[in-house]
Amino acid sequence: MIARPLPSSAPAAQGVDATGVEAFLDALDAAPGIRPHSLLILRHGHLVAAGSWAPYTQDRPHLLYSLSKSFTGTAAGLAAAEGLLRLDDPVLAYFPEFADEVTDPRVRGMLLRHVASMASGHVAETMDRARALDPDDLLHGFLRLPPERDPGTVFAYNQPATYTLAAVVQRVTGQSLTDYLRPRLFDPLGIGGAVWHRDRGGRELGFSGLHATCDAVARLGQLYLDRGRWEGRQLLPEEWVAEATRPHIATAGAMSGGDWDLGYGLQFWMSRHGFRGDGAYGQFCLVLPEQDAVVALTSETVGMQTVLDLVWAHLLPAFHPGPLGGREGADAALRERLAHLTLPAAAGKPTPPERADAWAGAVFAPEGGGCADQPGLTSVSVTAEEDGWTLTLTEDGHALPLHLGDGGWAVAEEPLPTAVSGGWTDAGTLAVDVAFLETPHSLCVTCSLPGRTFTARWHTTPLMPGVPLRKLRAPGSSS
Known part of the structure; x- marks a missing residue:
């Protein structure tokens, strides 16, 4: 399908200072080790800035890594709204084939909300250990791995936890995540071409592996900013949005510090400003309710905190409470720059x-x-x-x-x-x-x-x- 264009506006009309956006672009260019790919900024529901750094383009799907988790969480919210799952159900209730084998009381007490909030009770990533227990079925391996602590008491960023949430959605809907989301999320939002990697057993990964455009990321952010509403329709229950974007478990000391110390919701991180989905190497969906703004960015970098710091330093001050007058020149300059973004090519000469x-x-x-x-x-x-x-x-x-x-x-x-x-x-x-x-x-x-x-x-x-x-x-x- 062809995505419907997002409503667009000059930055100044939505209270966005174009010079602040240019300062952000300057900072990205100057920061060592950051290769931006695509950027979209929405304010008051309008697209005020969009650009891609050649050779990347806006219409190309991009591996989102763990930003995939926020789409998986959204699928769980939609399934909950349809009465297909409940956050306070035990995980094992959805996989009765393992009920006799799995006797550990902590695994039996693990609820769906625990895996959705990275609070399964394990104290560290379980991917390798779960795969060692069952190389062919990550879910089975995860359920065979007793947590060190009671579920709900400790945070650990844990890929099999989200994999389990995704497996529940696929079990109760009888569909892949992509097929389930297509009529409920992707088509209503105008997202085309989103595809997910599957494991050897045929399940879509959930915790990673989604390829989608930066535009798709921005649309998901706008849906959450608008508390689940899109073009007058309540696609996602407001109650789920509120639940997913509040802190469920403390994360301080468990990750790399900075914005990762501020708590975790249901497949969303809390931030110094608003909340976010993010993925390895600089894939971001930043939702800023106080500024009524969304920032979507795909990139290649190990300096993810640096990217966030640049957003806080340059983009936040660019958001003003009302329209800005006399900024036509700055808006035009930004528009021109966004149309000609290019990553520096590697140095080299023709063959001698x-x-x-x-x-x-x-x-x-x-x-x-x-x-x-x-x-x-x-x-x-x-x-x-x-x-x-x-x-x-x-x-x-x-x-x-x-x-x-x-x-x-x-x-x-x-x-x-x-x-x-x-x-x-x-x-x-x-x-x-x-x-x-x-x-x-x-x-x-x-x-x-x-x-x-x-x-x-x-x-x-x-x-x-x-x-x-x-x-x-x-x-x-x-x-």
């Missing part, structure tokens, strides 16, 4: 003419016999084509050809969505950046002609262990 023959057909092996950051990458080759050069990464027998442009970013959709920049840094060294456009990941590959070796280094390492490069895209696409 005197070494072109040496580079043509050259094959490179991993430096030192192995590549720690990408162990599946077994060789790299460089070939001359009529229209330039092709760098081919080979992994487990699968070849990924990448065209090198003449400067800037060379974007390709097949065999998977990528953008490549870089070139020769000297006669014997080729260095390229490979952005996997439907994820927050990019890879730096450097080939050395004298030794016929290469290195490969992630800017942000994929969180799915052993995922092959060809799978770094939205599920359901060709590969």
Whole structure:
């Protein structure tokens, strides 16, 4: 389906100082280690700023990592409204096939609200331990793992807890999360193309794996800002919104500090200002009730607190209580800048003419016999084509050809969505950046002609262990 455009407005008409938004963009550009991908800002229900940094675009789905949890929580809220589940039911009530096997009193006392609020009683992430107990069924492994504390008394950021919540929704609805949400959330909000990764058993992950646009993130934030209403319809009960966005469990000391110390709701974090959904490497849905605003951002960074600090420092002061007069010039300047955002391309020059023959057909092996950051990458080759050069990464027998442009970013959709920049840094060294456009990941590959070796280094390492490069895209696409 084609998403209906969000209502748009000049920033000043909604009380937003465009120079403050530009200051935020300046700060993102200046901050080391932050690669923004897409940004949307809504104020009073109107889109006042939207842009994507080339080679990324607004219409491309993006791996949201743990921001997926907020969509899973929304699915649970919709199922609760339909009478299909209750937060105060024991988790085991939904999986009677395990009732005789699971005898630990803490697991038997674990309620749905406990897994929804990351308060299962476990004191640390259980993913590896649950998988060890049952490699084929994460839910079964999780239910076999006794909590160290009583449920509801301690916070631990815990992927199998959300997986369990998602499994309950899929059990009681008889549908995948995506199919259940399509007529109830995605279609009413005008969200198209949202797709979820599944595990080997066929369940959508829930805790991660959702690919959706930054626009979809903004629409979810606006739904919560408006207490579950969208275009005059109450899509999500107001009571669920209130319950999901209040602190259920203290988080201080359990995470990395800063905005992660302020409590957890039902698949939403509390923030210094408002509440948020977020995902690894800089995926954000910031809901600011006091400012009547939503900020949606996709990016690639390990400095997530830095991003939040920049929002608080630059965007919050840009929100004013009423319309701003005489700001047409600032609004136009911001609009122009947002239309031409670009990530810096990797430095590089065309191949030195005197070494072109040496580079043509050259094959490179991993430096030192192995590549720690990408162990599946077994060789790299460089070939001359009529229209330039092709760098081919080979992994487990699968070849990924990448065209090198003449400067800037060379974007390709097949065999998977990528953008490549870089070139020769000297006669014997080729260095390229490979952005996997439907994820927050990019890879730096450097080939050395004298030794016929290469290195490969992630800017942000994929969180799915052993995922092959060809799978770094939205599920359901060709590969």
